[in-house]
Amino acid sequence: MGARPHPHSDRACSFVRRRFRVVPCLPRCRRGADGADPVRAARAYFGLQALAGAAWWVAVFAWPWVRQETLGSLDPVAVATLDIPLFVAGSAIAAFGVRWAIVLSTAWTTVVAVALAIFATLTGEAGWGVLLMAASAGASVLAACLLLFGRVPTGWMIVGPFAFRAAESVTATHRPHHVFATFRQIVVFWGLFLVVIPLVIAFLERRWMLALTFPLPVTLIGALLLVSASALGIWSAVVMSTLGDGTPLPSAMPNRLVIAGPYRFIRNPMAFAGIVQGAAVGLLLSSLLVVVYAIAGSLLWNYAIRPLEEADLEERFGPDFRRYTAEVRCWVPSIPKSLSA
Known part of the structure; x- marks a missing residue:
């Protein structure tokens, strides 16, 4: 016989989900025909985005050419003060399905992409930063839709x-x-x-x-x-x-x-x-x-x-x-x- 679940386990899981607003996995009927789980893929994306963001900040402070190509004349310390908690840490928490982190990191990524595009257009600097953040913003929106709605709304x-x-x-x-x-x-x-x-x-x-x-x-x-x-x-x-x-x-x-x-x-x-x-x-x-x-x-x-x-x-x-x-x-x-x- 299989192991019987602890009588309080379901209530504990429900409490954690309510307390931290964690997105539960979608039922198997919503998975793709090839067995792919869109929610798991979306969570994995936020996890990879957090790792990539952390690696990028290391590169910004380690190599001046990375800083110049992606931030231009912007002060990296001032940008990092906001971006590391909102983008890197926010994406890491979103990878666990926490709703507020999903919304926060996606909104911040979109705002940064737009602001950086305006800065690059006015100054001619940070072009590669615009491309990276635009790609991150688009992918974050898609992943957020999968996590929050279970699908990408197209209607x-x-x-x-x-x-x-x-x-x-x-x-x-x-x-x-x-x-x-x-x-x-x-x-x-x-x-x-x-x-x-x-x-x-x-x-x-x-x-x-x-x-x-x-x-x-x-x-x-x-x-x-x-x-x-x-x-x-x-x-x-x-x-x-x-x-x-x-x-x-x-x-x-x-x-x-x-x-x-x-x-x-x-x-x-x-x-x-x-x-x-x-x-x-x-x-x-x-x-x-x-x-x-x-x-x-x-x-x-x-x-x-x-x-x-x-x-x-x-x-x-x-x-x-x-x-x-x-x-x-x-x-x-x-x-x-x-x-x-």
């Missing part, structure tokens, strides 16, 4: 104008209305995500003294990729708006499932094109951060937006959409069985 991304709604159905004679609406969307989205934001990122990269110079062949490859991906995006948009009786915009989604044109070979040709476009713009601007921005956008779309979009499509198109997803891959172009047979 807020599909509210208001971005909520999934089918477009108003039109007759064939009025179908150009969807085409014109689609191209208006392209102008706005491409202008914002492929011009304005990359230019701002490239400017900050240079201001923070982090810019690299790419060789001419890389720039030419970027131009070729941009033209090719843009052509794919336009082709996908035309097929979607003419055959789907709708637009790619979530607030005016197609009324028919489109499996023609590029959609016969890849489920998300417009998203695929957009990611390649973003990376290509980074190559054209000689900006590694813009390339990272494109990769981050692909991860956001794949893990936050795509599941919501595909759930909506499955609800509206049912077995047809399930057969489509079984035959056509999401990201890797392939020849479907119906065409290769």
Whole structure:
């Protein structure tokens, strides 16, 4: 027979959790299909962040070049007075699931990242410190969401104008209305995500003294990729708006499932094109951060937006959409069985 738990053990654990507001482990039903425990991973992240923060402070006081590249002219003693207890110690305590430490260390990391970015933009110093703290802030927010909510909330991304709604159905004679609406969307989205934001990122990269110079062949490859991906995006948009009786915009989604044109070979040709476009713009601007921005956008779309979009499509198109997803891959172009047979 297995050992019987002590009669007071459950009450003691409950007292500790209430007293220190410790986050309990999620039940096994919430674990991933591969057995991964998101809460354990989030706690491990805070533990690693505490160790990395401590190592960084040792390096700051041991090597002047580390201090110069990450703090610039800021007084390291004054910064350490606040950062060591709030960032290093706070992250260490957060690794045990203590709620106030999770909130405190995440908030402090975010504030430091923003403040350091402003300082680096004004002075041209501490560029590497901005990158390190920005990465820490983003990862801390994700880990905090897993610990506090058991998941990363994504529903807020599909509210208001971005909520999934089918477009108003039109007759064939009025179908150009969807085409014109689609191209208006392209102008706005491409202008914002492929011009304005990359230019701002490239400017900050240079201001923070982090810019690299790419060789001419890389720039030419970027131009070729941009033209090719843009052509794919336009082709996908035309097929979607003419055959789907709708637009790619979530607030005016197609009324028919489109499996023609590029959609016969890849489920998300417009998203695929957009990611390649973003990376290509980074190559054209000689900006590694813009390339990272494109990769981050692909991860956001794949893990936050795509599941919501595909759930909506499955609800509206049912077995047809399930057969489509079984035959056509999401990201890797392939020849479907119906065409290769």
